[in-house]
Amino acid sequence: MHQFFDELKTDTENLYLVVHHRRSPDQQCPDHSYSNSWLDNDRLEAIITNTKIAEFCQDAQQKGERVFVHRCGWAGVPSIICCSAVVDRSE
Numbered sequence: 514m515h516q517f518f519d520e521l522k523t524d525t526e527n528l529y530l531v532v533h534h535r536r537s538p539d540q541q542c543p544d545h546s547y548s549n550s551w552l553d554n555d556r557l558e559a560i561i562t563n564t565k566i567a568e569f570c571q572d573a574q575q576k577g578e579r580v581f582v583h584r585c586g587w588a589g590v591p592s593i594i595c596c597s598a599v600v601d602r603s604e
Contacts, residue, residue, distance in 0.1 A: 527578070527579075527580075527581055528569050528570070528572075528573050528578070528580045528581065529580075529581045529582070529583050529594070530560065530562075530566070530580060530581070530582050530583065531583045531585065532549050532557065532560065532582060532583070532584055532585065533549075533584075533585050533587070534554070534584055534585055534586065534587035534588075534590060535549065535551040535554060536554075536587060536588070537585070537587040537588075548560075548561055549561070554590075554595075555584070555593075555595040555596055556595070556596045557582055557596065557598065567603050570600045570603055571600070571603045573600055574599070574600035574601075574602075574603065577599075579597040579598065579599055580597065580598050580599075580600060581594055581596075581597045582594065582595055582596045582597065582598065583595070
């Protein structure tokens with residue numbers, strides 16, 4: 514089991530971002546408004562998202578909370594909560 518599961522809180526809500534697998538055609542679609550930058554198959558470097566999700570991320574940042582990433586399955590690769598992250602900045 515991944516160590517970040519130990520960080521799940523039971524008394525508050527956690528923010529989960531749902532993203533496409535980095536090799537999914539949905540991730541790489543040229544007209545897709547929101548794309549992600551991946552370090553590898555399991556770790557995000559950065560995302561581009563809409564204003565509402567950015568506000569949720571900013572709130573987590575201000576509270577010092579981790580954001581959990583649910584990566585959708587693709588081509589036989591199962592969906593998984595693949596990582597958690599601390600919001601570095603929001604623009």
